[in-house]
Amino acid sequence: xxxxxxxxxxxxxxxxxxxxxxxxxxxxxxxxxxxxxxxxxxxxxxxxxxxxxxxxxxxxxxxxxxxxxxxxxxxxxxxxxxxxxxxxxxxxxxxxxxxxxxxxxxxxxxxxxxxxxxxxxxxxxxxxxxxxxxxxxxxxxxxxxxxxxxxxxxxxxxxxxxxxxxxxxxxxxxxxxxxxxxxxxxxxxxxxxxxxxxxxxxxxxxxxxxxxxxxxxxxxxxxxxxxxxxxxxxxxxxxxxx
Amino acid sequence: xxxxxxxxxxxxxxxxxxxxxxxxxxxxxxxxxxxxxxxxxxxxxxxxxxxxxxxxxxxxxxxxxxxxxxxxxxxxxxxxxxxxxxxxxxxxxxxxxxxxxxxxxxxxxxxxxxxxxxxxxxxxxxxxxxxxxxxxxxxxxxxxxxxxxxxxxxxxxxxxxxxxxxxxxxxxxxxxxxxxxxxxxxxxxxxxxxxxxxxxxxxxxxxxxxxxxxxxxxxxxxxxxxxxxxxxxxx
Numbered sequence: 139x140x141x142x143x144x145x146x147x148x149x150x151x152x153x154x155x156x157x158x159x160x161x162x163x164x165x166x167x168x169x170x171x172x173x174x175x176x177x178x179x180x181x182x183x184x185x186x187x188x189x190x191x192x193x194x195x196x197x198x199x200x201x202x203x204x205x206x207x208x209x210x211x212x213x214x215x216x217x218x219x220x221x222x223x224x225x226x227x228x229x230x231x232x233x234x235x236x237x238x239x240x241x242x243x244x245x246x247x248x249x250x251x252x253x254x255x256x257x258x259x260x261x262x263x264x265x266x267x268x269x270x271x272x273x274x275x276x277x278x279x280x281x282x283x284x285x286x287x288x289x290x291x292x293x294x295x296x297x298x299x300x301x302x303x304x305x306x307x308x309x310x311x312x313x314x315x316x317x318x319x320x321x322x323x324x325x326x327x328x329x330x331x332x333x334x335x336x337x338x339x340x341x342x343x344x345x346x347x348x349x350x351x352x353x354x355x356x357x358x359x360x361x362x363x364x365x366x367x368x369x370x371x372x373x374x375x376x377x378x379x380x
Numbered sequence: 381x382x383x384x385x386x387x388x389x390x391x392x393x394x395x396x397x398x399x400x401x402x403x404x405x406x407x408x409x410x411x412x413x414x415x416x417x418x419x420x421x422x423x424x425x426x427x428x429x430x431x432x433x434x435x436x437x438x439x440x441x442x443x444x445x446x447x448x449x450x451x452x453x454x455x456x457x458x459x460x461x462x463x464x465x466x467x468x469x470x471x472x473x474x475x476x477x478x479x480x481x482x483x484x485x486x487x488x489x490x491x492x493x494x495x496x497x498x499x500x501x502x503x504x505x506x507x508x509x510x511x512x513x514x515x516x517x518x519x520x521x522x523x524x525x526x527x528x529x530x531x532x533x534x535x536x537x538x539x540x541x542x543x544x545x546x547x548x549x550x551x552x553x554x555x556x557x558x559x560x561x562x563x564x565x566x567x568x569x570x571x572x573x574x575x576x577x578x579x580x581x582x583x584x585x586x587x588x589x590x591x592x593x594x595x596x597x598x599x600x601x602x603x604x605x606x607x608x609x610x611x612x613x614x615x
Contacts, residue, residue, distance in 0.1 A: 194512055194516065213518065216517070216518030220516065223513065229527070229531055230532075230534075231531070243517040243518055243523075244517070
């Protein structure tokens with residue numbers, strides 16, 4: 139393993155679809171080991187921001203700089219970051235095969251693959267369900283598997299797009315502890331959520347996005363105790379922010 | 381009504397007595413159609429999956445063409461293959477006309493578009509679901525095609541069955557390129573056509589019953605994998 143692909147610096151991102159500006163002049167950075175929660179009202183552009191950073195979509199203008207040399211772009215960048223989507227996307231294979239598949243594409247050799255898959259399954263509490271077809275798991279288990287799969291290769295950064303939006307409290311708690319554990323082990327986390335309680339529980343840094351712009355960002359404590367922008371104040375009070 | 385009764389007892393007789401001619405015909409029909417479907421799946425599934433995941437100019441036209449070719453008339457395919465393989469044709473030197481190989485070629489041509497068009501649809505739907513997750517993992521190229529084909533495997537079994545159904549039931553192509561030669565290229569469908577034209581209705585109907593029975597048996601055997609296939613529905 140080479141050095142981390144972080145810090146990530148995104149500068150002046152702009153993303154338009156058919157002339158509508160969805161992300162506007164947005165700059166954000168992600169440093170190694172950080173835990174950033176992206177907050178903001180519906181339609182603010184949080185998911186788009188995540189997809190831009192992860193490289194699933196290309197910004198109309200602006201720059202996304204990773205800390206890797208040009209010779210390591212592409213493949214390495216893909217292998218050292220991972221993303222979890224709101225709806226779990228699982229291959230039509232067994233629980234274990236899902237983890238192994240991801241590990242293989244993340245560049246794990248045959249030796250480390252077995253061990254890494256094993257420990258990922260154990261951490262997620264799915265070791266005794268390894269042979270079950272992944273799609274027969276409950277929704278909570280499915281999302282746990284997706285998070286475990288994403289973390290199996292020990293990525294430098296993990297992006298999550300509302301991973302617990304439709305889960306029961308017990309599943310939410312299990313996923314949160316997976317994230318805390320991974321973060322403690324050195325994986326930077328960027329989490330989009332609607333759940334202010336979750337943001338308080340998990341976030342070290344908060345990025346508040348409103349109408350495609352980064353309105354406010356900084357330490358979680360000061361954000362929650364003393365939000366600087368009107369939009370963030372209203373959002374935290376539970377008012378409807380449009 | 382007499383014919384139908386006679387047909388059923390004749391069919392039962394033929395099967396129960398282990399009639400050698402019948403089993404030869406059934407065996408040839410199955411081996412030709414199964415071989416043709418296997419080749420068609422190898423070509424058609426790859427082609428369908430590649431078309432499903434790639435974007436290139438003329439892609440829409442290719443999809444329309446594939447869909448249209450699903451309805452290719454067997455007689456026309458038979459005629460085209462006949463022209464290719466006949467003595468005067470470009471492949472005449474191979475001496476394949478009126479052999480089982482010629483029938484396999486004709487059926488492969490008939491079935492490949494069916495398999496390709498259906499696979500394209502199946503894989504494209506699956507790709508839509510997997511797209512972001514696989515992009516996130518950096519899966520592309522051949523790896524992407526292989527992943528999608530494997531994960532669509534239960535639906536693709538149905539696709540292969542559709543292909544087999546078309547192959548085993550068609551008569552137009554094999555009768556032209558095979559010639560319905562006794563003990564050499566006589567298939568179930570060509571035998572039925574022959575016996576009907578000879579007025580041997582009971583025998584024709586008997587063969588027909590066997591053919592339908594085989595179709596049922598093949599489909600039954602495949603859905604016997606039902607416990608496995610059932611998982612595909614859990615999407």
